[in-house]
Amino acid sequence: MSGSASPDRPLPLSDVPCWDHETDVIVVGFGAAGACAAIEAAEGGADVTLFEVASGSGGTSAMAGGDIYLGGNGGTPVQRKNGFVDETDDFFRYMMMAGGPDADEERVRLYAEGALEHFEWLKSQGVPYRDTWLPGKPVMPGTGDCLILSGNEYAWPFKEKAKPCPRGHLPEATGETGGFVLLEALARRVRARGVDCRFDTRVVALIADENRGVHGVVWIEGGHTRFARARRSVILCTGGFVLNEEMLRRHVPLRSRLGDEGLSGGHDDGSGIRMGMSVGGEAIHMDELFLTLPFYPPESHVKGILVDEEGRRFVNEDAYAGRVAHFIAERGGNRFHLLVDDALFERPTEYSRIEIAAVGETWNEIERELDLPPDRLAATVDRYNRHARRGEDPDFHKDPAWLAPLETPPFAALACHLDQAYYPFFTLGGLRVRPTGEVLTAGGEIVQGLRAAGRAACGLPRWGKGYSSGMSLGDCTFFGRLAGRSAAAAPAR
Numbered sequence: 067m068s069g070s071a072s073p074d075r076p077l078p079l080s081d082v083p084c085w086d087h088e089t090d091v092i093v094v095g096f097g098a099a100g101a102c103a104a105i106e107a108a109e110g111g112a113d114v115t116l117f118e119v120a121s122g123s124g125g126t127s128a129m130a131g132g133d134i135y136l137g138g139n140g141g142t143p144v145q146r147k148n149g150f151v152d153e154t155d156d157f158f159r160y161m162m163m164a165g166g167p168d169a170d171e172e173r174v175r176l177y178a179e180g181a182l183e184h185f186e187w188l189k190s191q192g193v194p195y196r197d198t199w200l201p202g203k204p205v206m207p208g209t210g211d212c213l214i215l216s217g218n219e220y221a222w223p224f225k226e227k228a229k230p231c232p233r234g235h236l237p238e239a240t241g242e243t244g245g246f247v248l249l250e251a252l253a254r255r256v257r258a259r260g261v262d263c264r265f266d267t268r269v270v271a272l273i274a275d276e277n278r279g280v281h282g283v284v285w286i287e288g289g290h291t292r293f294a295r296a297r298r299s300v301i302l303c304t305g306g307f308v309l310n311e312e313m314l315r316r317h318v319p320l321r322s323r324l325g326d327e328g329l330s331g332g333h334d335d336g337s338g339i340r341m342g343m344s345v346g347g348e349a350i351h352m353d354e355l356f357l358t359l360p361f362y363p364p365e366s367h368v369k370g371i372l373v374d375e376e377g378r379r380f381v382n383e384d385a386y387a388g389r390v391a392h393f394i395a396e397r398g399g400n401r402f403h404l405l406v407d408d409a410l411f412e413r414p415t416e417y418s419r420i421e422i423a424a425v426g427e428t429w430n431e432i433e434r435e436l437d438l439p440p441d442r443l444a445a446t447v448d449r450y451n452r453h454a455r456r457g458e459d460p461d462f463h464k465d466p467a468w469l470a471p472l473e474t475p476p477f478a479a480l481a482c483h484l485d486q487a488y489y490p491f492f493t494l495g496g497l498r499v500r501p502t503g504e505v506l507t508a509g510g511e512i513v514q515g516l517r518a519a520g521r522a523a524c525g526l527p528r529w530g531k532g533y534s535s536g537m538s539l540g541d542c543t544f545f546g547r548l549a550g551r552s553a554a555a556a557p558a559r
């Protein structure tokens with residue numbers, strides 16, 4: 067490291083001894099966001115250099131299911147082929163709800179209007195898609211089918227504000243390799259566009275002038291410190307901060323409720339977010355997580371009911387598992403149970419670590435076995451059953467499609483305890499950016515020469531309770547492209 071420069075402290079421009087490398091655009095990180103930024107910057111006529119700390123491309127993106135959340139303009143060809151009409155306004159309204167109290171309207175509008183074109187662009191980059199639809203509530207199905215339901219579209223309250231439609235688009239891939247297939251195609255395109263890719267290089271600091279305008283990066287290669295100049299822009303695409311325990315503890319109150327199930331390809335240490343902050347960039351929604359509990363599959367368990375340690379329901383169980391997990395984590399206590407009857411029971415997946423906590427012929431028996439307050443559980447189930455028989459859920463508005471009275475013994479309680487079941491998570495907070503990726507200060511000023519995309523930025527997904535699978539990669543790829551285009555068009559300094 068040169069002098070005291072670090073991710074938290076830029077190297078003053080005047081301290082650069084000499085430029086080891088000069089280019090128009092520097093992209094840091096070769097995941098989905100970095101790949102898309104590099105492709106578009108190169109297509110925009112810029113010389114592009116990509117620094118990647120790992121020995122190859124992919125990042126967390128290559129580990130993903132590859133699901134991308136798309137729709138609008140009447141529907142993608144896959145949606146239309148399978149009989150779904152997806153108007154832009156419905157897509158927009160859903161995305162605004164999914165973005166939560168601080169949804170970014172400008173960003174959502176651009177995405178809702180541009181997602182159809184983006185799908186065509188992904189295909190033109192060589193990402194393979196079938197035109198098939200897989201019904202139900204699949205999670206990383208690995209069948210190679212394209213269209214899946216991946217969010218809260220058909221669940222209350224979302225279904226009341228926007229006409230529901232499935233929007234998860236998976237690449238054609240065997241097993242759970244969708245993200246790998248996506249990144250393979252994008253990486254091929256990056257190479258074909260002549261981007262100078264430098265692996266095993268860690269960017270450790272930005273280089274900034276006295277006005278905090280960014281001119282380049284300090285990088286480490288083979289133990290040597292080097293200095294690279296970006297004539298137009300640096301684009302930080304370094305991923306989130308799920309591996310940075312100190313940042314998690316500082317920013318994410320839910321952290322203390324969760325285990326060590328942070329989802330990452332290995333380098334989500336928040337370095338890009340810290341570098342952006344070191345030149346005045348603001349980080350926003352740093353407390354928000356994607357968090358889930360795979361209580362389905364089996365799909366029949368969506369018809370079960372979830373109760374807390376007082377034996378009370380607290381959520382419509384047909385919501386996306388990510389939303390349900392947030393309701394669990396925000397509630398007091400550690401012990402949560404999914405109640406099912408014999409008609410619904412199937413063994414939970416091994417990876418969910420959901421175990422059978424109690425089995426009984428009556429709900430009172432289960433209640434005693436779980437050491438819950440007397441009659442509470444039996445009363446909860448009784449009330450649920452009474453309404454479910456009429457196809458109603460006045461308390462939590464579960465859709466009639468998922469309502470079934472729990473009345474076929476034996477009954478079971480499945481343990482979804484926070485300290486035992488599998489609750490994986492990744493971070494949604496990051497640098498505050500314009501849709502062009504330009505990093506903003508707390509006062510709303512643009513940090514000159516700096517852009518960010520993907521989970522280093524706070525983009526479309528910014529509210530854990532609204533997250534739908536496919537929103538992160540949708541955001542990374544769509545706004546990664548915009549950042550690349552905008553960087554290539556920026557004036558050279």
Ligand SMILES: Cc1cc2nc3c(=O)[nH]c(=O)nc-3n(C[C@H](O)[C@H](O)[C@H](O)COP(=O)(O)OP(=O)(O)OC[C@H]3O[C@@H](n4cnc5c(N)ncnc54)[C@H](O)[C@@H]3O)c2cc1C
Nearest residue numbers: 095097099119125126127131133269305520521536538539
């Ligand atoms: C198992 C799993 C399944 C998922 N499934 C989906 C899904 O189906 N759909 C969806 O939308 N999301 C999914 N996600 C989330 C999604 O994969 C990530 O949010 C997304 O890939 C982040 O992309 P990114 O480009 O911002 O970061 P990454 O893909 O992580 O890329 C960042 C790159 O930057 C590099 N880097 C970091 N710091 C430095 C540095 N200082 N110098 C140089 N290089 C650096 C890293 O090595 C990495 O290659 C999933 C995640 C996991 C783990």
